[in-house]
Amino acid sequence: MSSAVHQRSTGSSAGVRLAGLAALMCLALAGCSPSGEPATEAVPTTQSPSALPASADPHLPIETYLFSEAETEKLARAGAVLRKACLQRFGLDYAISPAGPSTGPRTFMDRRYGVTDLAEVAANGYHLGDRDPRTHPVDPTQFSAEQQQVLTGHLPGKTGADDTKLEVNGVPVPPGGCYEEAKRGLAGSGELGPSSAAQQANYQTFKASMSAAQVTQAFEAWSGCMKNKGYSYPNPMDAISDHRFLGDSPTPLELQVATADVTCKQQVGLIDTWFAVEASLQKELIARQQADFTAALAAKTEELAKADAVLRDQ
Numbered sequence: 643m644s645s646a647v648h649q650r651s652t653g654s655s656a657g658v659r660l661a662g663l664a665a666l667m668c669l670a671l672a673g674c675s676p677s678g679e680p681a682t683e684a685v686p687t688t689q690s691p692s693a694l695p696a697s698a699d700p701h702l703p704i705e706t707y708l709f710s711e712a713e714t715e716k717l718a719r720a721g722a723v724l725r726k727a728c729l730q731r732f733g734l735d736y737a738i739s740p741a742g743p744s745t746g747p748r749t750f751m752d753r754r755y756g757v758t759d760l761a762e763v764a765a766n767g768y769h770l771g772d773r774d775p776r777t778h779p780v781d782p783t784q785f786s787a788e789q790q791q792v793l794t795g796h797l798p799g800k801t802g803a804d805d806t807k808l809e810v811n812g813v814p815v816p817p818g819g820c821y822e823e824a825k826r827g828l829a830g831s832g833e834l835g836p837s838s839a840a841q842q843a844n845y846q847t848f849k850a851s852m853s854a855a856q857v858t859q860a861f862e863a864w865s866g867c868m869k870n871k872g873y874s875y876p877n878p879m880d881a882i883s884d885h886r887f888l889g890d891s892p893t894p895l896e897l898q899v900a901t902a903d904v905t906c907k908q909q910v911g912l913i914d915t916w917f918a919v920e921a922s923l924q925k926e927l928i929a930r931q932q933a934d935f936t937a938a939l940a941a942k943t944e945e946l947a948k949a950d951a952v953l954r955d956q
Contacts, residue, residue: 700917703924705750707840707938713946715741717835720949721824723956725793728820732792732810739783745775755916756878758907763900767892768882795819828948837938843927851920860915867906873899878907
């Protein structure tokens with residue numbers, strides 16, 4: 643089961659392959675703060691937004707500052723190339739695994755507000771079908787003791803002070819090992835992947851949107867529709883997290899509830915309302931922190947340019 647809220651750098655096979663690159667490994671919701679805890683920055687109260695046309699392909703403002711699945715995959719591949727080059731200085735090999743199948747939600751907006759596709763829920767309910775990460779397990783790469791020391795910059799059983807003198811095959815290991823060297827090669831001294839400001843805004847605005855008046859009213863209308871179909875849930879997040887639907891495969895009841903969920907969302911215009919509210923929250927928050935987001939976009943652009951250069955020159 644996938645969380646309804648996510649960042650495209652997480653929940654995907656690309657995210658799994660970013661071992662050692664901590665800034666890209668905040669899973670489930672990419673709105674975690676750097677410490678992994680929800681941020682507490684105040685989110686502005688939205689005005690009455692206009693509803694999004696049902697036929698539109700929605701993109702929230704925050705997406706500009708986050709990384710798509712393709713962009714995350716690009717950083718992952720570039721990081722692997724840099725780590726391989728680093729280990730080769732020590733006479734050690736580093737196998738770059740081929741990209742695995744894509745897993746998790748298909749896009750940033752896919753399942754952010756729960757399920758929305760009738761055909762998909764008729765087949766999979768709240769499950770992810772062939773994009774379920776559990777159906778595509780990733781075998782962890784096995785490294786030798788020497789490879790681990792060079793990758794991490796740590797000597798097992800020794801103090802941090804000893805790490806500064808670490809050598810392998812007569813070559814000094816860079817601070818933080820090849821993982822950190824690869825990170826510096828893409829992001830310098832900054833964060834790799836989405837900035838803290840972007841991650842926090844992604845989390846904050848989703849959370850704030852759920853308590854906005856327009857959205858709670860839409861929840862009530864959706865809940866009433868669900869009751870008319872025989873199901874009792876205050877909001878769609880409660881339906882998708884129903885413990886009865888957490889098994890390895892969808893049950894007949896899950897298929898029925900998920901279908902009713904999407905039908906009721908369509909009947910009351912829940913997704914249009916929710917999107918419009920959160921988009922309004924994000925626009926105001928980004929405007930208030932314009933310097934942070936300008937810097938975040940510049941860093942993202944530079945990281946992707948460096949990744950392109952690494953992959954072009956390999």
